[in-house]
Amino acid sequence: xxxxxxxxxxxxxxxxxxxxxxxxxxxxxxxxxxxxxxxxxxxxxxxxxxxxxxxxxxxxxxxxxxxxxxxxxxxxxxx
Amino acid sequence: xxxxxxxxxxxxxxxxxxxxxxxxxxxxxxxxxxxxxxxxxxxxxxxxxxxxxxxxxxxxxxxxxxxxxxxxxxxxxxxxxxxxxxxxxxxxxxxxxxxxxxxxxxxxxxxxxxxxxxxxxxxxxxxxxxxxxxxxxxxxxxxxxxxxxxxxxxxxxxxxxxxxxxxxxxxxxxxxxxxxxxxxxxxxxxxxxxxxxxxxxxxxxxxxxxxxxxxxxxxxxxxxxxxxxxxxxxxxxx
Numbered sequence: 001x002x003x004x005x006x007x008x009x010x011x012x013x014x015x016x017x018x019x020x021x022x023x024x025x026x027x028x029x030x031x032x033x034x035x036x037x038x039x040x041x042x043x044x045x046x047x048x049x050x051x052x053x054x055x056x057x058x059x060x061x062x063x064x065x066x067x068x069x070x071x072x073x074x075x076x077x078x079x
Numbered sequence: 080x081x082x083x084x085x086x087x088x089x090x091x092x093x094x095x096x097x098x099x100x101x102x103x104x105x106x107x108x109x110x111x112x113x114x115x116x117x118x119x120x121x122x123x124x125x126x127x128x129x130x131x132x133x134x135x136x137x138x139x140x141x142x143x144x145x146x147x148x149x150x151x152x153x154x155x156x157x158x159x160x161x162x163x164x165x166x167x168x169x170x171x172x173x174x175x176x177x178x179x180x181x182x183x184x185x186x187x188x189x190x191x192x193x194x195x196x197x198x199x200x201x202x203x204x205x206x207x208x209x210x211x212x213x214x215x216x217x218x219x220x221x222x223x224x225x226x227x228x229x230x231x232x233x234x235x236x237x238x239x240x241x242x243x244x245x246x247x248x249x250x251x252x253x254x255x256x257x258x259x260x261x262x263x264x265x266x267x268x269x270x271x272x273x274x275x276x277x278x279x280x281x282x283x284x285x286x287x288x289x290x291x292x293x294x295x296x297x298x299x300x301x302x303x304x305x306x307x308x309x310x311x312x313x314x315x316x317x
Contacts, residue, residue, distance in 0.1 A: 013230060014264070016188050061147065064140055064176065066183040067230060 001046050002075040003054055005062055008039035013067050080316050082110040083307045086124040088154070088170075090116045090134035090145045095167065098287040099130045102303055106290050109307050116148040123317055125310040126163040127154055129170030131223070131285060141184065141226045142172035151177055162314065163207055163306050164279045168224055171271075171281030180274055180281045181239065182231035187224070188264030194223040196296070197262055199270050199284060200250035203243045206273050207309035208280045211301040217254045218247075218298040220284035222262060222270075227283040229265035229272075239272060247271035247282055 009015045015037050022036040042062060044054075054072050063070040085103045089096045096113060103111035114121065116134075121127055135144035145151070151173070158164045158179060166174040174180045187193060196219055204214045212218075231239065239245055248268040249261045256268045263283075271282030286299025 013185070014188070016186055016190055016264075020190060061143060062139070064143070064183055066175075066181075066232075067185065 001049065003044045003046055003049075004073040004075065005042040005044070005054065005058060006039060006071040006073070007042065007058075007063050007068050008037060008071075010067055010069050080311050082108075083126060083310045084124045084317060085109060085111040085126045085128060086114045086121055087111055087128045087130060088114050088116065088118075088150055089130075090132070090148060090173075092134045092136055093130055093132035093169070095131035095169075095285065095287060098285075099128045099167070102287045102290045102300070103128075106300065107303050107307060114150065116145070116150045118150050119153055121150070121153040121157050121162075124157070124162070125314050125317065126165070126306050127157060129154070129164070129166040129173055130287070131168030131170060134169055134173065137169075137226075140176070141169060142174075142176035145169075145173045146177040155179065158274075158279050161276070161278055163310060165208060165302070165306065166279075166281040167285055167287065168222075168227075168283055171283055172226060174279065174281045179279050180272060181235050182229055182272070184226050184283070185228040185230050186226050187228055187262070192223075192225045193227070193262050194221070195262075196221050197270075197284065198250050198252045198254075198260065199247045200254040200256075201246065202248055203246045203273070205243070206246060206277045206280065206305075207313070208273070208302050208305050209246055210309065211305045215254060217250060217252060219252075219289070219296045220286060220299055221288050222284050224263070224283055227263040227265065229263075229267075229269040229283075231266065236266060239269075240267065242275060244272050244275065244277075245269055246273055246280065247284070 289296040290300040
């Protein structure tokens with residue numbers, strides 16, 4: 001099954017990369033951009049498993065629950 | 080008791096291990112062994128050093144892969160027994176990832192790798208790592224990191240402050256917490272913290288790079304000396 005995990009900095013945690021990109025976009029003339037947050041996308045191919053297993057992967061390694069939120073998207077297979 | 084035994088843990092990508100080993104063995108005159116990250120037993124040591132570097136290339140997040148190494152289980156076990164654990168720079172990042180210290184270390188606010196000497200104010204000298212310093216003493220030590228911005232949720236920060244767990248803060252040369260002295264944007268100017276039991280210490284500056292006068296500062300030396308003296312009086316012969 002194909003799984004995507006989106007990892008984002010929690011709201012309230014300063015995203016300095018996002019701020020730099022926001023400023024750069026505005027300097028390029030894209031003044032309509034009001035906020036930029038930069039995260040990570042992890043794509044995985046699993047032979048088997050379910051959402052609970054992926055959640056465990058996120059909690060134990062893929063995300064740092066102190067500062068990051070994660071979102072699991074299962075593209076095919078059982079959910 | 081004879082010599083105090085230090086373990087210097089080496090992960091793939093660690094690069095400050097030799098400096099730490101040198102300071103313990105040659106400057107301090109105690110015993111030091113390199114310990115590979117696959118080692119599962121650290122019981123023959125009084126003190127454990129997690130040195131700086133780029134463990135596992137800092138892939139995913141700094142310290143995220145290193146925290147899962149076999150050696151970390153034994154670090155946790157020895158910490159529970161009351162042994163001394165110090166994490167320097169990348170070692171500090173590994174300790175927070177492993178949950179042995181609270182909080183997280185994020186990218187510096189200016190998104191630059193910082194490599195320079197900074198001033199630090201020592202706010203707690205009542206720990207096994209700092210009892211040879213005076214409270215409020217200003218130290219000069221080098222930093223070298225990209226991810227050193229200390230972050231913790233407000234309630235965790237409150238607890239740290241209330242318990243006196245903040246040991247080192249970035250400051251001016253006079254020890255003031257003013258604009259311009261916080262190099263990476265750390266909350267509350269935090270540069271180093273201890274756990275509640277005070278036997279696990281994490282700090283971003285590199286005391287092993289300033290433990291001899293010839294290096295322009297020996298302000299880091301007393302951290303290692305404090306550890307050895309404390310271990311000699313508080314820990315059992317192994």
